[in-house]
Amino acid sequence: MRSESTVAWIRLIRLEFARVIRSGGVAAAVLLLLGLGVYASWQGNRRIQAAEAATSAAETAYRDQLAYLSSIYPPTTEAGEPLYYLAFPAPQPPSRLSALASGRMAVETASLRIRLLALEGQLYEHETLNPRLAAAGHLDLAFVLIALLPLFVIAVTYDIVSGERERGTWRMARLFARPRRLIAAKIAARVVLATGLVTSPALIGAFSTGIDADGRAGWAIALIALHTLFWFALCLGVAGGHRSSTANAMILVGVWVALTFLAPAVLSLTNALLHPVPEALELTVRQRQGYHEAWDLPRAGTMESFFEDYPKWSDWIVPEDEFTWAWYYAMNHRGDQAARDASHAYRDILTRRDEWARRWSLLVPPLATQIALDRLSSADLGTQLAYQEAVRSYHERLKAHFQPFLFSAAPMAQVDWDRVPSFEPAVPAGDAPQAGLPAAAALILISVCALLPRIRSRPSPDS
């Protein structure tokens, strides 16, 4: 009995599926979206390759520079001198998931090289990006699936009931199944169409070159599925009513524009207005002043403030009348000290922006999905802040490593370059469920709300 009804059910879905795919323009739209999706996944994988090329370029450049400096300086040169030039690589490998969502990858520098000098001036270097291309927006698979796929969902569902009614076929269709069941079959066929013919192949393309096995990809796929289902729920909520097809289409396209473009733009502007970042310029000015003033001040004072952070060296006396590298690097440290408060305030503001965005994005399904995906693929603002933190701690480890050479005025021959600390990449901020769960919960909740009008009313009486 049960299996019989399942068979009938599947047959209904198959019939409906065949009807949809043959209706005007649907097959073409599927092909177009699929083409865009495959193109975007190919681009995503190219971006990963480019990021990997940048990380290896940073490492190669360091080795070349070290070889060059070793060749031009006699081994008796004080280590402090080549260290002035040497830029150590801090490469952050891209996440595999960024083939799906590349987030802020285009604007961030992921492979900084840092010198032993004052750090604050070195952290914020820009990528070589072409601002015009960046302003045009970038295309990744997440954009295709989050911004464009819903439009396809709208196109195939907006007249799901009204179309039958307007053509006068609704009464006949009702002879085959109960309205609720019929609508369910129609929706199911369209879900199969969207997820089976567009989402799945594109995702397979994006992950074809490999995937991190840490559950993040699973969360990403779940979020995309939930987001697609939200649009089906919304379409059903709107299109299951009594309105004409044209009114349905206008409402749904309007909601799509509001959720995909207006809400993010309004939230983005609000965020910028609520959390201004004057500290960016403040820290730049302070660091420069803090370092350069020290040249004209008594050295003992500079060393005093240096010893506050590194008490280990406080027994060393730095001569007032001759240049020492220990003093030189202490002056640089003074620059970072001068910028410290501004730098903390700067990071606080950006962290607040990041948290604010994550909180408020939960109200807007496409945004909630996008921001969660960015976080899962380590391409959000939080990840960039974590990277800067990792670079800071690397800089500290480098300083700790080289201070003995600087204070003892050791020749560079004494430095064992193979034992220089290497960069430890930042770990992704927040684990996978933490990044994905709020968005998933929000998507489910909003989907249920979108369906509420249909659950309470009788399904589409054919008036």
Place this chain on the structure above:
Amino acid sequence: MGLRNTLLVARRQIGAMREDRYVVFLLALVVSMGVVSVLGARHHAASEAEQRARYQTLVERQWAEQPERHPHRVIHYGFLVFREEAPLAFFDPGVGAYAGTSLFLEGHRQNAASFSDARHSTGMLRFGRLTPATVLGMLLPLFVVAAGFASVGGERERGTLRLLLAQGATPGQIMGGKVLSVGAVALAAALPIGLVTAAFAAVGGEAPTSATRLLALAAGYAAYLAGWVLLTVWVSSRRSSSRAALAQLVAIWVALCVAAPRLGASLAATLHPIPSRAQFTAQVEEAQRGVGDSHNPDDPFFSALRDEYLARYEVASVEELPINWGGVVSREGEEITSRIQEEHQQALLAAHRRQDGIIAWLGLLSPYLAARDLSMAAAGTGPEAVEAFRAQAEAHRYDIIQRLNDLHVHEIKYENDRAQRIARQEWTRFPVFRPNPPTLGRALTDRPQSLAALGLWIAVPLVGLGLGRKRLPRLGVDGSGL
């Protein structure tokens, strides 16, 4: 007589749209979004500009108040400049959000500007920014579509089209009336936004230059929106049902305003790849190695230069030169490193321009790209403004660094070089950095493709409407479309 019919049709259509609650609601929405965007963007731009001006003043004062210093010390102290946005950046920020705002000018190296708006933004930014330009360029066309997709098709569906024809209105008059009425509604949405923008621009300090730019913006957006109005009426007249017209118009809007810019940017980046910052820095370092390293005492270039100077002044050692040899080395070294770095920078910029070229040609396919391009040109926020700032800052950098090197050569003795200082009054004699943004005429003439694209955008639907005029009575009467 002809004009009267046209106006009658237009008045009829306006009446119909005024009764359509969707159209009224959308009109209110678009206008309020536009006004909110002007207020928000203006506030944001003003606070950014105030900050930059404040820090620029601070930095200039710090420069002038330097104690007596050795010139080479000052070469490393350098100078900070902040990029000022154009007065109309609140209307269209153009590429400004993606370009750095603060640039450190120092000796030996060309730094890249840092701290762009985009780096301080979360992932939301990718969906677009709420600016008056976005509202006019992206949202308003969709409103035009919503207001006009049923303008002709609706008459046909209700059977009133035949009635109109029977009453003596020609197809041309009907189409003309529809274009006028949809255009009037578009104007009703655009005008408040334009007026608020103009009002805020007039409050700013550079009102006269802004006026020409505002006129250019008004002309550009008028042409762009006129194209949308014509297209909407054209499609509405061609399709058998207004539902089909709506579907087609929305599809066109998505293709032109949402997909094309991103696809274009992606294609441009793929066709003309550029090195990452890490690769670029490595290339510059590589090129500088071995050619005139001023910090390397045995450098072959400087050995040859020393021999030349010794011969010219007819002395046996650098100590006997009447000028400071250390300063000469620093000056010549700066020239070499600046040249190498500028060459690489120019190569990178050339790659950017090739990418821009792809976008410019794609403007012929997507008028949205063309309109955006012209809009940022007219607002003074295009890539050429960013590049002008960079180039002028670099020229300023080179100028002050070489002045400092000249002080080193002539005012500092070679013996006991590092112990000497330049008097503090000298610092106030240095030029201050006052960049000149590119002119409006220059920015517009650099964009022939975009200007042509906008012309084409109006011409195509206009011709289509003209040709389709005769078929209007037949179309759809038997229930068939095209």
